[in-house]
Amino acid sequence: MSEPLLEVRGLRVGFRTEKGLLVAVDDVGFSLEAGRTLGLVGESGCGKSVTARAVMRLLEQPSGEVLAGEVRLAGRDLLPLPLEAMRKVRGKEIAMIFQEPMTALNPVHRVGRQIVEAILLHERMSPTAALKRAVELMDWVGIPAPDRRVEEYPHQLSGGMRQRVMIAMALSCNPRVLIADEPTTALDVTVQAQILDLVKRLQQETGMAVILITHDLGVVAETCDELAVMYAGRLVERGPVGAVFARPLHPYTQGLLACLPKLDHPPKTLLPIIPGMVPPLREMPQGCRFAARCPNAHDDEVLAERQPWRDCGGGHGVEACACFAEGL
Numbered sequence: 001m002s003e004p005l006l007e008v009r010g011l012r013v014g015f016r017t018e019k020g021l022l023v024a025v026d027d028v029g030f031s032l033e034a035g036r037t038l039g040l041v042g043e044s045g046c047g048k049s050v051t052a053r054a055v056m057r058l059l060e061q062p063s064g065e066v067l068a069g070e071v072r073l074a075g076r077d078l079l080p081l082p083l084e085a086m087r088k089v090r091g092k093e094i095a096m097i098f099q100e101p102m103t104a105l106n107p108v109h110r111v112g113r114q115i116v117e118a119i120l121l122h123e124r125m126s127p128t129a130a131l132k133r134a135v136e137l138m139d140w141v142g143i144p145a146p147d148r149r150v151e152e153y154p155h156q157l158s159g160g161m162r163q164r165v166m167i168a169m170a171l172s173c174n175p176r177v178l179i180a181d182e183p184t185t186a187l188d189v190t191v192q193a194q195i196l197d198l199v200k201r202l203q204q205e206t207g208m209a210v211i212l213i214t215h216d217l218g219v220v221a222e223t224c225d226e227l228a229v230m231y232a233g234r235l236v237e238r239g240p241v242g243a244v245f246a247r248p249l250h251p252y253t254q255g256l257l258a259c260l261p262k263l264d265h266p267p268k269t270l271l272p273i274i275p276g277m278v279p280p281l282r283e284m285p286q287g288c289r290f291a292a293r294c295p296n297a298h299d300d301e302v303l304a305e306r307q308p309w310r311d312c313g314g315g316h317g318v319e320a321c322a323c324f325a326e327g328l
Contacts, residue, residue: 004033007031007071007072011025013050019282026233029235036210036225037203042229042231051230052211056090056094095173097163097167099181108153110151115168115169119172138164160191171202218260221245235319236290237249240315
């Protein structure tokens with residue numbers, strides 16, 4: 001095993017509101033090696049995007065803040081860096097594809113200009129050379145007629161084209177780590193496959209590490225090496241994709257996998273669901289956060305206490321719950 005390129009340790013993120021401090025991410029940690037892909041999965045509201053924005057130091061201000069933890073890129077902690085130093089890292093060494101390209105792109109500027117700005121921010125070259133580089137990037141990510149498209153506005157492009165522009169911007173300075181936050185949201189199935197294939201191809205060509213944030217376990221099975229499952233702001237299970245799919249340990253992971261459609265599923269029958277909802281931030285349980293929805297939960301007092309993380313071998317680990325810890 002090589003040294004991790006990115007390490008997140010004990011990350012805790014909160015938002016200060018009129019009702020007090022609300023903790024959205026609580027003690028999250030994972031690592032990622034160069035050339036590998038980590039899938040970060042979980043329901044909406046579980047803290048996936050907040051984790052990504054904390055890594056990029058792009059939390060909503062002034063309410064959002066990192067309360068504790070470390071984000072180490074090649075051994076250097078990014079969290080204490082001055083803002084100006086972080087701006088040099090962001091985009092150059094670690095980049096992000098945002099969930100909604102129509103809102104992430106500036107609607108009043110041509111897409112070529114926006115790519116050029118990203119290049120000139122980190123690279124020493126003339127505007128003419130940067131524009132040529134933007135055309136090359138648009139061609140690289142599969143945009144047809146890039147010399148013409150570079151002069152168009154975001155609203156003139158399809159959803160798939162806008163997402164490709166976002167990928168071109170993110171890769172314009174050859175980052176070592178790419179965070180893709182739901183990169184295929186609202187795209188049809190064919191375009192989704194094209195975008196995911198594109199990210200995989202570019203990863204193979206550049207050797208970058210990728211964090212893929214998604215709720216689609218089918219996508220994870222096809223594209224990721226490692227899997228981290230989040231629930232209510234905490235990691236509940238992580239490990240190699242094959243190991244987690246073959247032997248899911250946490251009841252939440254088991255529930256997510258049970259919800260996947262299967263070829264032998266009886267016709268005209270409903271897929272299983274996980275009852276209930278993720279608890280709101282102001283009502284987070286102190287112990288097992290999944291207890292209210294867990295089919296194995298009981299009234300044991302130990303449910304009120306957070307259980308320790310268990311290493312199950314082979315890089316597979318789980319936040320042990322009182323209802324199943326004895327079987328690990």
